[in-house]
Amino acid sequence: MRALAPGGRLVAFSSGGGTIDAYELLVRGASVIGFQVAAIARGEPEVYARWLDELWELHRDRTLRPRVSAEIPLAEAARAHELVESRRNLGKVVLIP
Numbered sequence: 001m002r003a004l005a006p007g008g009r010l011v012a013f014s015s016g017g018g019t020i021d022a023y024e025l026l027v028r029g030a031s032v033i034g035f036q037v038a039a040i041a042r043g044e045p046e047v048y049a050r051w052l053d054e055l056w057e058l059h060r061d062r063t064l065r066p067r068v069s070a071e072i073p074l075a076e077a078a079r080a081h082e083l084v085e086s087r088r089n090l091g092k093v094v095l096i097p
Contacts, residue, residue, distance in 0.1 A: 069090050
């Protein structure tokens, strides 16, 4: 919120948790909009299917590559959970079987 400029817009994807102070939005003249893929998949399945096809194509040609924060052996799954729960990861945490 501190980085949001006056009149700015915060876009929330899915749900990262936490709260937003409505008064702070009002005094900055800012706004928040939300976006949840599951709602689009339910409400507009044809749009969701097109987006999914496009994402897979971007992945196949390596234009889009997921950011991997850590690769952890499956035997150490508890450590992976701790990493995610503490929100210290900057990308996906992958368990290696």
